[in-house]
Amino acid sequence: MESILNPWPWYVSGPLIALIMALLLYFGKTFGMSSNLRTMCSAFGADKFADFFRFDWKAQKWNLTVVLGAIIGGYIAVNFLSNGTPTNLNTTTISELQNLGFKNAGTTLVPKEMYGLDALTSVEGLLILIIGGLLVGFGTRYAGGCTSGHAITGLSSLQKPSLIAVIGFFIGGLVMTNFILPIIFNP
Template sequence: MLEWLSQPWPWYVAGPLIGLIVPLLLLIGGKSFGVSANLRHLCAAVLPTRVDFLRYDWKRQGLWNLTFALGIVLGGFIAATLLASPDPYVHISEATRADLAALGITDFRGLVPSEFISWKGLTTLPGLIMVVLGGFLIGFGARYAGGCTSGHAIMGLADLQLPSLVATIGFFIGGLIATYLILPLIL
């Protein structure tokens, strides 16, 4: 069973399973899919409520979402420890490997390139830009857009929301700009 779970699932199995989450969430109480609001829920739970933005019933609005985020973290831990492949290399296409090598990324062990996603990589300018500045921009952008890529692309599009379509198109355009214009400048 563990071997079957540790293999990549085909798109025609994983895609419909992800797609079925949306109607399931709507049917069990009008919940929406997304993770980026959890920072607000955590701050509302922990910080004094002098900030109007954090003055709301976080238990009623966000407890299920915090539980969902905890499940993501636990699922990632289980996948990385119990279901991890003994092969340390990420299997990507040779064309992608060549493109990344041209940008200076040569270590394909683990889930992310250690050239900038590591403590050593964080001390470099590209690593600092990618992790700290990139993380800030992702967090700020998710809150400014009213949700993250998953929330808009999966939940918002399934709910036929025009702002989610606009946001999803913006995510793809931003990804293309980052991949072909910004990333080559940083690396």
């Protein structure tokens, strides 16, 4: 039973993702999380307030199963497939995170200093959430999709804009990790 509680290895999960992508390409569908937000907003009436949401959302409702699957899959993973093993981080990374004020780096998947209830109810935490959310929302629309859409669907269908977007995502992640995060969490 313990082996089922460990994360799936890349040679199992990778081919499963490839199989799903092949099926989506075969049926002429695309995958991405940010398009689901547009579909949900349109379904709940946002088309009355903005032209961006005026489209046939019913043609995209199949994609909402991705959101439902992410929610159900996350619940199953946390409650039934987690074995409590700490995240396997490099010792240098743990030391750098501790220098930034993350006390238990690597003991949980996400740091409580950023995602705990205390962080969410503080002014700084709310500002990070609001500003980060606006930047992610703007970036996804500006790039024409999110990281999952570009990196999985776009790259698998050999789209040059997706390659450029994924390179930009990695550069942005490196800048955030090495320059902006130390400024935000300077103890």
